[in-house]
Amino acid sequence: MFKLSVPQPNMLDRNHLDYILAAMKRPETSRVEMRKISELVRTRMNPHPAGQKEENVPQLDGKPVSGLQHKYRETVLFFPSEGQYCHAYCTYCFRWAQFTSVGSEQVFKSSNRDVLLRYVQQHPMVSDVLVTGGDPMVMPASTLRHYLEPLFGPGSPPHLDTIRIGTKSLAWWPYRFVHDPDAADILRLFSEITASGKHLTIQAHFSHPREVEHPVTQEAIRLIRMTGAQIRSQAPLIKHVNDQPKTWASMWKLQSRLGVIPYYMFVERDTGARDFFSVPLTRALDIFSSAYSQLPGTARTVRGPSMSASPGKVCVLGETTINDRRYFVLKFLQSRNPEWSQKVFLAEFDPNASWFDDLKPAFGAKEFFFNEQYQQQKLNVDGGSSGQLCDVDWLAGKGVTSDSGQVDLSM
Ligand code: SF4
Incomplete structure (x- = not known):
């Protein structure tokens, strides 16, 4: 958990680390210069992997739509502006550019719900909208409602079946659904979505069984499930964090007991401190297969190791x-x-x-x-x-x- 949340020097390759350390040691290096040097190193770390900027940004009326990605026929990703922050800043985050260059052209974000709705309306093959970030659950309930209501309220696109919300809040701030001042508003919103006939699924980022064990997390899971929403769990396989079969097997078993659906084991993407965190594919396969073989049939819903x-x-x-x-x-x-x-x-x-x-x-x-x-x-x-x-x-x-x-x- 420490390495999941606290940056390690070896996350940088030797040249970058020396470059940063040398700049830090020079007394004349100002904060502004330090920031520039850090940005330079970041730009060498493949901030937008898998062609996200070049290949995933869709068009509407002949113009690129900011804050949207459309890679797979059925699923559109929406990045609400207010959700481009996170409860946890995972050291291995593949969306780290969203946080490190806020305000620059690197960030995917939009506050235009009308464009999202129009895009979905004009694409009848789109059945799923994934609201993502960052973490959309950092937003107040009222802001989340503002974005989601057109997708499930009166006049919502009939071909849209599922609203997904990607979040690490269940692991890092489960109080969001239990004790926060607008926790009840969040749950009411979830209930309204499921009552509308749309499927709501919380794509929960759980990296380690420790994150599932906390009583407040388990209470939050119970409350969310009572709204009719499903919770699916996914995470990357990360060296130093969860690269043991027993870690995944115990996490998936506990999740199944709580009614959370194990969904994906991802391979660490080719971005950021990838050399520090990545696991060879053959080892990833061993870890997945060994963990999977320990699961009952009801938990064998998980897929992986999968490379996006x-x-x-x-x-x-x-x-x-x-x-x-x-x-x-x-x-x-x-x-x-x-x-x-x-x-x-x-x-x-x-x-x-x-x-x-x-x-x-x-x-x-x-x-x-x-x-x-x-x-x-x-x-x-x-x-x-x-x-x-x-x-x-x-x-x-x-x-x-x-x-x-x-x-x-x-x-
Ligand atoms: S929860 Fe996801 S988006 Fe947030 S820091 Fe972690 S990996 Fe990145």
Whole structure:
């Protein structure tokens, strides 16, 4: 828990650390200069991984919509301006740029609920809106209501089924739902959403069983479930924090007992202090498989280890050996083109690979099966013809044409 919340010197690579320390030691370094130096180092740490800025920002009326991301056909992400802060500032946060460059062009945020509503109305394939940040639960109940009411109140888009709220509040400020002055207003809002016929799911960020054990957390879970909302739990696998099977098994078991649905184990993204926190994929698979095998069927709702890479969420299903050669077995859980999710594909086994970009296609193929289509879409974006690399433009039913590195094992 200490390393989850307190930055460690070794999170910086040696050059960056020396650069920062040297600046700190110079008596003439002003706070302004120190800030500039820190910003410079931050810009070298891949602040917006997986093409978020270039590929996920959608358009409305021919213009980019700030504060929205639309990567997968069914789901739109909304970043309310007042929610771009957090109860916990996790050291491994993949959204750290939201907090470190507030006010700069790096931040995703919007206070325009009308644009969100119009965007959803104009995209009938969108069934889910994920309100995210930061942490939307830092907002007062009245602000949260302001953003959500158009999505579930009278006149709300009939094709919108689910409102998701991503939050770490259950782990770090469960009082939000129990003792805070507007706790009852929050729960009333949740009840109204579920009574409207929409599904409300709290995407709870729990990294460690310790975060689930607190009595106030358990009371908050009980109160939220009484509103008819579901709670799903997700977290990245982080070295020094939760890289043991027993940690995940005990967390998922406890969550199941409390009625929380284990949902995702993510692989640490290629951003920030990734070298300090990342776990090789083969180890991640071992941890996931070992923890999963200890669960009863009712808790085997969890998926992973999953990489939220640029083309989509790639799950490492397992390892296999063909003609004495080892391979990773992969599958998209979500992808920019929904058709990609129908395929199982292989990558060469690499004991040191810790992210999708480290992997090579199997059998000497030059590229993965989806790459040709993906690159073509990127060209369209770069050329300004689309502005968004979301699969909403792909619904005409293009087939997956390249079969390089692809093995259809399951379909
Ligand atoms: S809870 Fe999520 S958004 Fe907030 S600091 Fe942690 S990882 Fe980042």
